[in-house]
Amino acid sequence: MQNAKLLPQYLVSRYTGWRATTFAENQAWYTRLAEDGQRPRAMVISCCDSRVHVTSIFGADTGEFFIHRNIANLVPPYTPDGKQHGTSAAVEYAVNALKVSHLIIMGHTKCGGVAGCHAMCSGQAPDLEEDSSFVGRWMDILRPGYDRVADLPAPEQVPALEREAVMISLENLMGFPFVREAVEAGRLTLHGLIHDIGDGTLFQLDGSNGKFQPV
Template sequence: MQFARPLPPFLIARHRDRRSARTADELRRLRELAEHGQNPRAMVIACCDSRVMESEVFGSEAGEFFVHRNIANLVPPYTDDGQQHGTSATIEYAVKVLKVRHLIVMGHSRCGGVAGCYDLHTGNTAQAPDPDSFVGHWLEILEPSVKPLIAEGLSREVALRRLEQQAVLRSLCNLMTFPFVAEEVHVGRLQLHGTWKDIGDGDLEVYDAETNAFYRL
């Protein structure tokens, strides 16, 4: 593949620095994971945003979390159309094969995907919708949550925060359309969790189903 190029020097240097700093305990842990396989207790579905990392939020180490990241931390509704679905395939593997006990959807502040979806529906963008855009089609998952917010006449700042958290709740609802997820939830082997991270201070908010609200830890 002639189009594939070597890693840039700054990444090579960072890897070498990280490798030289590994402790004996870290190396032993890595060897155990390689030999015995992974057994994560939780899966995290987060946004691709580089400012959002489960390791920064929970202080995780190798082998602790099964992680999937996509635009705006969205989960599509279940479908059996036989097509290739990356997010759905990852969820299936986590639940059916790894048998995770916790599935966490992590939204965040200043999400570009959420803002793009909101601006598109409020006319706050100069760009015309691209019918061939992968991102545009992906964000259609969030459309049912946008229109009610627009009707409330909220300021853009307030609406975006609400929509970021609605993206989490929309994903949780869509998770329950997967038969194998719903079954595990109903028998008590799997718990779903909704979270929202403030990237400005690193704090985490968690969704409480009883109050139908997010609260800060």
């Protein structure tokens, strides 16, 4: 594969520093993880956004979270059509194989994917409407959320759509038979979060009233 190049030096330096410190000081733990396998208690579905650092927010150790990231932290509807579904496959593995106890959808403020969905649905991003746009077709998952916020004052629409990205993902999760079964049996709990990347506040969804409140 001629297009594959060696890592830039700054990443090599960071790796060697990690291996000489963090890894060396915890080598027994890493050896145990390698030999015994992973047993994460929670799965986190978060955005690809580089400003969302899930393990730092929760102070998580290696092996604690099973993390899947995609554009705008979305879960698609349950669609067993024989095609390739990365997010759905990750959910299936976490619930059926790893048997996680918690499944967390973690949205965030200033989400570029959500802003793109808003622009697309409001006719301001025709490029995302093209069938060839992977981002646009992925953001179709959030179109029902746009319909829910379209009548709000303009400045409130994108923040509201960020919350809808979390709620629609939770709704779609319950369409997966194995997720619904685990939830109804009490083996799995679902959680919805919004992380304010500017001030660090974490908001959690209260399912009893559909509102997000500070943690």
